[in-house]
Amino acid sequence: MRDALGIGLAVGVSGVAFGTASVAAGLTVAQTCALSLFAFTGASQFALIGVVAGGGNVIAGAAGALLLGARNTLYGLRLADILGVRGVRKAVAAHGVIDETAAAALAQPTPAAARTAFTATFAALFIFWNATTLLGAAATERVGDTSAFGLDAVGPAIFLALVWPRLREGRRIVLVAAVGAGLALAAVPVLPPGVPVLVAAAAALLGPAPAAAEGGAGGADGPDAPGPDTPAADADRPREVRP
Amino acid sequence: MTVWIAIAVTAAGCYALKYAGLAAPRRLLDHPAVRRFAMTVPVALLAALVAVQTFSDGGSALTADTARLAGVGAAATALLLRAPFLVVVAAAAGTTALLRALGLG
Numbered sequence: 001m002r003d004a005l006g007i008g009l010a011v012g013v014s015g016v017a018f019g020t021a022s023v024a025a026g027l028t029v030a031q032t033c034a035l036s037l038f039a040f041t042g043a044s045q046f047a048l049i050g051v052v053a054g055g056g057n058v059i060a061g062a063a064g065a066l067l068l069g070a071r072n073t074l075y076g077l078r079l080a081d082i083l084g085v086r087g088v089r090k091a092v093a094a095h096g097v098i099d100e101t102a103a104a105a106l107a108q109p110t111p112a113a114a115r116t117a118f119t120a121t122f123a124a125l126f127i128f129w130n131a132t133t134l135l136g137a138a139a140t141e142r143v144g145d146t147s148a149f150g151l152d153a154v155g156p157a158i159f160l161a162l163v164w165p166r167l168r169e170g171r172r173i174v175l176v177a178a179v180g181a182g183l184a185l186a187a188v189p190v191l192p193p194g195v196p197v198l199v200a201a202a203a204a205l206l207g208p209a210p211a212a213a214e215g216g217a218g219g220a221d222g223p224d225a226p227g228p229d230t231p232a233a234d235a236d237r238p239r240e241v242r243p
Numbered sequence: 244m245t246v247w248i249a250i251a252v253t254a255a256g257c258y259a260l261k262y263a264g265l266a267a268p269r270r271l272l273d274h275p276a277v278r279r280f281a282m283t284v285p286v287a288l289l290a291a292l293v294a295v296q297t298f299s300d301g302g303s304a305l306t307a308d309t310a311r312l313a314g315v316g317a318a319a320t321a322l323l324l325r326a327p328f329l330v331v332v333a334a335a336a337g338t339t340a341l342l343r344a345l346g347l348g
Contacts, residue, residue: 038254076264150339153314157335180287181294200291207283
């Protein structure tokens with residue numbers, strides 16, 4: 001529980017940053033809060049408002065947000081057996097399948113502890129993320145011009161913090177990041193705003209060969225041994241990640 | 244109005260992606276291509292977002308705003324020093340704001 005509160009507080013900080021950046025990007029307070037309530041996955045939210053800020057193609061923005069959200073599917077796959085939820089509870093639990101809850105749950109020694117960790121982290125994050133989104137959005141709406149506060153540097157800083165732990169995985173991942181960034185920058189002058197980031201997804205083809213370190217992933221992380229024992233879990237390392 | 248549509252699409256899509264993980268047969272996870280896609284694409288996208296949001300104002304022109312560049316540089320420095328997330332964000336905004344207050348960039 002204490003861990004859940006700690007993660008909740010850390011997430012609250014980025015909630016304020018999101019609310020602030022979103023209103024600065026031109027969204028209303030209501031739109032900003034709707035994103036945090038119903039999308040509830042930070043990187044995707046930041047990606048969408050980044051495109052809106054530039055007056056870009058919002059469909060491309062939504063596509064980028066969804067591509068980023070695809071990693072939550074992977075967390076769901078890993079969590080399904082451990083949580084063992086059905087029906088309505090499954091529908092509710094699904095909303096909470098994000099970086100932090102997956103990490104908290106998968107780090108527990110038993111399925112029961114994993115379920116508790118998931119629920120506590122989900123609850124804490126949902127409350128903090130939405131409350132602080134509202135706080136940041138409402139405050140920014142009153143201030144008006146926010147360029148003096150340097151908020152345009154906050155978006156890239158958050159994305160950098162998100163990708164940072166992944167860059168330690170090896171040269172191939174660094175190559176993917178570098179090529180992705182290069183492709184996107186090259187596309188900025190020629191493609192509508194929002195699309196260059198999608199183009200960068202092609203860089204993932206340069207990723208490390210999947211067969212390499214996947215050995216034990218098959219059944220090792222079932223209900224009896226949930227834990228950060230696979231490459232995926234390492235990569236999930238979500239301490240510094242938003243919902 | 245289009246912004247609301249984008250929000251609705253994003254919210255519905257993000258939820259569907261989360262639900263799909265809980266609902267899909269978990270054997271999918273053993274499929275190398277699925278795992279590779281899910282793990283590697285975010286790295287490419289996040290790096291692209293860093294680059295685009297640092298070197299453009301969201302439009303079709305590449306720009307080099309000194310204050311913003313310095314802010315992102317400060318964030319990178321904070322990350323190198325293993326600073327907590329809050330410090331990373333504060334370093335970025337603080338550096339950019341300070342330089343603007345001084346009339347640079």
